[in-house]
Amino acid sequence: MIRLLYFSTARANINRRDVEGIVAHAATKNKALGVTGALAYNGRNFCQVLEGPEDVVHELVMAIEADDRHSGFKVLDEKEIDKPHFPDWSMQLVNNLDFSTIINAMND
Numbered sequence: 001m002i003r004l005l006y007f008s009t010a011r012a013n014i015n016r017r018d019v020e021g022i023v024a025h026a027a028t029k030n031k032a033l034g035v036t037g038a039l040a041y042n043g044r045n046f047c048q049v050l051e052g053p054e055d056v057v058h059e060l061v062m063a064i065e066a067d068d069r070h071s072g073f074k075v076l077d078e079k080e081i082d083k084p085h086f087p088d089w090s091m092q093l094v095n096n097l098d099f100s101t102i103i104n105a106m107n108d
């Protein structure tokens, strides 16, 4: 199992309602895939943690990177883990201006 953290920049015309739609769809799909995590959005940038089986997370990350609703996609960190930090969140939106909740999860 791995935990992966990336950062990106939202497309200019994306609003909070769009992001809520992304998260609602992601939560359903991630649940089916056995993926958990959190997405932080500060009105301009995304920072997301994804946890799950390595091959599943890597495939999902390729799809997310190709999504034209954001750009400047950059993986910041990736590590092997024994257990998820967000076991109950198939995907949770975190409105967090400094992204600290998300980034600190990498130290778990």
Ligand SMILES: Cc1cc2nc3c(=O)[nH]c(=O)nc-3n(C[C@H](O)[C@H](O)[C@H](O)COP(=O)(O)O)c2cc1C
Pocket: 022, 025, 026, 027, 029, 030, 039, 046, 048, 050, 060, 063, 064, 065, 067, 069, 070, 091
């Ligand atoms: C910032 C951002 C985060 C996303 N996170 C996820 C995610 O965690 N899980 C997911 O399935 N899709 C996520 N998506 C959407 C995917 O890029 C893609 O649209 C979706 O997986 C396609 O779903 P489908 O196979 O049902 O068409 C995200 C998109 C963006 C822009």
